[in-house]
Amino acid sequence: MRKSLSRNPNMMRTMIGIGLVLILVLSYAVYSNTLDSEYYGYTTTNDEVELDMQETEAGSASWYSTTRVAITWINATVSGAPEGATIRVEATGSEWYYSPLLGSPDAENFNCRESSSEGDVDVSETCELGRIHERVSEGGADRMFGIVKMDLPIDGLGYLHSDNPDSAEELAQDLIDSNAGTITWRVAVLDDGETVSSEGVELGVSVVTHELVSVQEFELDPLQESVYSFATLVGCFSLLLIIPLMVYFSAMYKAKRDERVRMETPEAES
Numbered sequence: 001m002r003k004s005l006s007r008n009p010n011m012m013r014t015m016i017g018i019g020l021v022l023i024l025v026l027s028y029a030v031y032s033n034t035l036d037s038e039y040y041g042y043t044t045t046n047d048e049v050e051l052d053m054q055e056t057e058a059g060s061a062s063w064y065s066t067t068r069v070a071i072t073w074i075n076a077t078v079s080g081a082p083e084g085a086t087i088r089v090e091a092t093g094s095e096w097y098y099s100p101l102l103g104s105p106d107a108e109n110f111n112c113r114e115s116s117s118e119g120d121v122d123v124s125e126t127c128e129l130g131r132i133h134e135r136v137s138e139g140g141a142d143r144m145f146g147i148v149k150m151d152l153p154i155d156g157l158g159y160l161h162s163d164n165p166d167s168a169e170e171l172a173q174d175l176i177d178s179n180a181g182t183i184t185w186r187v188a189v190l191d192d193g194e195t196v197s198s199e200g201v202e203l204g205v206s207v208v209t210h211e212l213v214s215v216q217e218f219e220l221d222p223l224q225e226s227v228y229s230f231a232t233l234v235g236c237f238s239l240l241l242i243i244p245l246m247v248y249f250s251a252m253y254k255a256k257r258d259e260r261v262r263m264e265t266p267e268a269e270s
Contacts, residue, residue, distance in 0.1 A: 039161055039218040040168035044176065044210040046156030048073075051185065051205045061189035061198040065205065070180040071148040073208040076187055080200045083139035085191045089146070090132045092184040096148045097127035100135065103145035112147060137189070149179040152210050159218060169215040176212050 053063035061081070074096065076089050089098075101110045112127040127147065135144055152158075152175070160175075162168035187203055189196050 038163065039159055040165065040172075040215055041157060041159050041218050042153075042168070042172035042215045043213045044070075044153060044156050044158070045213060046208060046210065048075075048206050048208050051207060053185075053187065053203055053205055055198065056186070056188075057195075059198055061196045061201045061203075062186070063188075063203055063205075064184060064186045066182060066184045067207060067209075068180065068182050070152055070176050070210045071183070071207045072152050072154050072210060074146045074148055074185070075204075075206045076144045076146075077141055077204045078137070078143075078187070078189060079141045079202040079204075081137040081139070081142060081189045082191060082196060083137055085137045085189050085196060086134050087137055087142055087144065088132060088134045088186075088188045088190060089144055090186040090188075091148075092131070092186065093181055094148060094183045095129050095131050096133075096146045097129050097150070098133035098144065098146040099127040102127060102147070103143075112150075148183070148207075151175060152179050154208075156210070165215065165217060168217075169212075172215050173212050176210060179210075 051065040051067070053065045056062040056064055074089075076087075078087050081087060097112055099110070099112060102112060110126070133144065133146065135142065147154075158172075158175075160168060160171050162171055185205060187205060189201055
């Protein structure tokens, strides 16, 4: 390589020219892909709504309420229940996910979306799916957090793939509609299987509802992405050209030094 570069300096200019052409071509490819990504972001409401819980029977610690919208979170808080009593939350019309670790900041190795039966050793605790979930009251304020629909964007922002804005909006609306339904929520405080008196027991139930707000095409800043990609490609090609450049300049230096030595060496007199 050293001899080739020293004998043909145009080779280095050719390599640099090809590298620059590749950089420009790849930069344009990144730029064009950022203009039409075919991904759309949809925004939904993410409102917490307090349910109006009605007593099933006067003086009984048993309540119910009905929802007809798409729901992600449910939060049931019971205050004043007897210590050791069972708090039961039941959903008629849908199953929901629950775990005592759900919503806890101290939860470790916990993922409500994964199943420990799938061989994931990093997930030791998961949510249980069912219509009825229970916990034992510890006295004071007892809270039960649950997730009703996993397909909905919990933070109110989701993404989908579609060919055009109209079909993207239709897909987003279908997602919301398919996860909406009539659910009757029943909360009861039980002691030895019997409902306790509601005297001194307070209940608060809230849900997080979702309705479609807007759909927008997912966009990146073409100029910013092109700058980033250009800088990355320049760095990569620079690393690839370091060795040939070092060989080339060392060969040129050696050739000049040999020429200088040859010129400074007096010719032998015959």
